[in-house]
Amino acid sequence: MRYEKGHKEQTRQKIVEAASQRFRADGIDAVGVVSLMGEVGLTQGGFYNHFDSKEDLVRESVSMATSAAKERLATKVAASRSEGHRALINAYLSPEHRDHPGAGCVAAALAAEMARRPAGTRQVFTDGYESMVELIASTLPAGVRGKRRRSLAMTLFASLVGSLSLSRAVVDPTLSDEILTLGKQAALALVDAS
Structure with a gap:
């Protein structure tokens, strides 16, 4: 059977998108190649026509997911009437973001x-981390300059990630909402103090 030109690349993209979502929702080690390939309508053997290993897929999925998340945040910041950092903090620590980890x-x-x-996978993650720090830095008030801008962006990102992770980990919905609210307040206070 002959496929149209670009079919292999479309199939590869479909696998990466599915893996990206599943890895973030379920964890990397919880997602097997067999179940992932079944989800996209392919066999395990077909996996190796596209990737050398699961780790190869992990790297590509992390890269794609980071770019997509950054684009979504940048779009929300651009569409907001709020100050850039405020819009980013509110979007990041939103119930919507908490409830859809995938x-x-x-x-x-x-x-x-x-x-x-x-190390290769961690480098892809590091590149994505740097990209998110740059986005956060770009939203900070103009008065925050030089090294302080980058260090504040890094501190904010750590605070946002921690608050979001904890809000997902607790079982009590009221506590989860409280973590998001307090996380927003703390992140905004960091910016106001700079």
């Missing part, structure tokens, strides 16, 4: 797992 930030979903991945 479509959200890689750092909040996978940072703990990334610490145990091979």
